[in-house]
Amino acid sequence: MKSVLFSRFFILLPWILIVIIMLDVDTRRPAPPLTPRPYFSPYVMGRGGARLPLRRVGPAGRRWVKRNESRPQPQPRPEPPLPTIYAITPTYSRPVQKAELTRLANTFRQVAQLHWILVEDAVARSELVSRFLARAGLPSTHLHVPTPRRYKRPGLPRATEQRNAGLAWLRQRHQHQRAQPGVLFFADDDNTYSLELFQEMRTTRKVSVWPVGLVGGRRYERPLVENGKVVGWYTGWRADRPFAIDMAGFAVSLQVILSNPKAVFKRRGSQPGMQESDFLKQITTVEELEPKANNCTKVLVWHTRTEKVNLANEPKYHLDTVKIEV
Numbered sequence: 585m586k587s588v589l590f591s592r593f594f595i596l597l598p599w600i601l602i603v604i605i606m607l608d609v610d611t612r613r614p615a616p617p618l619t620p621r622p623y624f625s626p627y628v629m630g631r632g633g634a635r636l637p638l639r640r641v642g643p644a645g646r647r648w649v650k651r652n653e654s655r656p657q658p659q660p661r662p663e664p665p666l667p668t669i670y671a672i673t674p675t676y677s678r679p680v681q682k683a684e685l686t687r688l689a690n691t692f693r694q695v696a697q698l699h700w701i702l703v704e705d706a707v708a709r710s711e712l713v714s715r716f717l718a719r720a721g722l723p724s725t726h727l728h729v730p731t732p733r734r735y736k737r738p739g740l741p742r743a744t745e746q747r748n749a750g751l752a753w754l755r756q757r758h759q760h761q762r763a764q765p766g767v768l769f770f771a772d773d774d775n776t777y778s779l780e781l782f783q784e785m786r787t788t789r790k791v792s793v794w795p796v797g798l799v800g801g802r803r804y805e806r807p808l809v810e811n812g813k814v815v816g817w818y819t820g821w822r823a824d825r826p827f828a829i830d831m832a833g834f835a836v837s838l839q840v841i842l843s844n845p846k847a848v849f850k851r852r853g854s855q856p857g858m859q860e861s862d863f864l865k866q867i868t869t870v871e872e873l874e875p876k877a878n879n880c881t882k883v884l885v886w887h888t889r890t891e892k893v894n895l896a897n898e899p900k901y902h903l904d905t906v907k908i909e910v
């Protein structure tokens with residue numbers, strides 16, 4: 585009897601072992617792929633460029649767990665809200681306007697949590713810009729304010745009224761609620777912006793600064809940084825400016841904009857090229873500035889200017905059989 589039992593046991597033993605091994609292998613299957621995230625999803629590269637750990641979906645290789653059994657999944661910690669980037673863009677009607685706005689929208693569309701405040705220098709919102717924004721696929725606000733005729737002269741600062749209109753909208757929108765995390769940036773319609781720039785500015789605590797390419801008669805201008813602090817400016821033009829920086833070279837947190845409700849761009853007393861300094865003086869100090877772009881050693885935005893188009897052969901009266909928006 586004993587020997588029969590023994591022989592049965594030894595016949596069954598390999599089978600039992602096979603079943604155990606198969607169960608083990610099954611639960612050790614490679615874990616499902618990491619949560620797919622697009623390259624410029626909000627959290628890839630995270631704040632300050634640190635890559636946050638990616639979360640695995642589905643059960644990882646835990647052993648001896650019956651499939652279909654419902655187990656409490658570890659709850660991913662909710663991510664803090666991503667600060668909204670508010671880009672204020674003054675724009676005016678000209679032959680290249682739609683081309684400029686198209687390039688800008690193509691850039692902005694790749695930036696998470698961006699709100700575009702487009703301010704037309706016009707007495708009313710134009711059909712061209714309204715239609716364009718409606719199809720741009722971006723959260724946006726469409727404002728307009730005309731520049732008074734007396735200020736439309738060469739040598740005078742441009743887009744003062746439009747930037748102020750953007751600021752006023754931002755303050756009004758946030759007047760009743762506690763400030764959501766946000767960052768404001770002045771994005772002229774003709775500059776060139778790398779996507780990395782938006783990652784850099786997103787972590788602005790008060791006012792952040794970085795180099796700007798192709799500006800001030802030089803290949804670039806930049807804040808000079810020592811021990812993580814701005815100590816001066818590399819510039820070829822009016823180095824005596826308190827903040828020798830282009831409009832494209834800084835960002836301001838929404839909190840700072842709201843806690844300095846009177847800070848605006850001024851017409852009166854403002855000399856050409858001093859707009860940035862006049863504005864920044866009202867909200868910060870040089871010591872307080874946060875250098876971005878690897879201590880201001882990387883150019884991530886270029887002050888490009890679009891060549892005036894040659895329309896020498898444009899007919900005086902409309903000749904084509906169709907009317908086309910350009």
Ligand code: UDP
Pocket residue numbers: 673674675676704705731736742743746771772773774889
């Ligand atoms: N702009 C405007 N009205 C004007 C001239 C310019 O709204 O009469 C806008 C323009 O579209 C751009 C910004 O103001 O977004 C700065 O103008 P521009 O690029 O001509 O200045 P610069 O390149 O000399 O800084």
Ligand code: MN
Pocket residue numbers: 772774775887888889
């Ligand atoms: Mn420009």
